[in-house]
Amino acid sequence: MASEVAEHKYQLNVKMTCGGCSGAVTRVLTKAQQEGSVSSFNVDLGTQLVNVTGPIEEAALVEKIQKTGKQIISVTSLDDSVAEVAAA
Numbered sequence: 001m002a003s004e005v006a007e008h009k010y011q012l013n014v015k016m017t018c019g020g021c022s023g024a025v026t027r028v029l030t031k032a033q034q035e036g037s038v039s040s041f042n043v044d045l046g047t048q049l050v051n052v053t054g055p056i057e058e059a060a061l062v063e064k065i066q067k068t069g070k071q072i073i074s075v076t077s078l079d080d081s082v083a084e085v086a087a088a
Helices: 019-035 058-066 081-087
Strands: 008-014 040-044 049-054 072-077
Touching (some): 008 058, 019 040, 058 072
Antiparallel strands (some): 008 049, 040 049
16 A cells, blocks of 8 residues: 555745845755655745645645744645535
8 A cells, every 4th residue: 555644745935034034944845855754845035935746745845944943924724624624
C-alpha cells in the first residue's frame, strides 16, 4: 500500500521586507524539506506569500517559521477537506 501520510497544503502571509527575511524563511523550510516534513515550498518576497506542501501539521509549520522572527499575518489551509464537507 502507498504511504498513508496526508499531504497538506498551506499558504502563509509572512511579513518579509527584504531578501534576508525571505532567505531566513527559505532556510528553515529547506531544513524541514531535508527532514521530510515538507515536500515543496515557494517563498515570494513580492507578495509576502509562502506556499508549503507536505505532511507537516499547521502548528509545527507555524512554529518553524516563527523561529525566524518573522511575523505570520495569516495561515490558510488549502487542503481538499472542504470538498468532503460539501459532499456530505
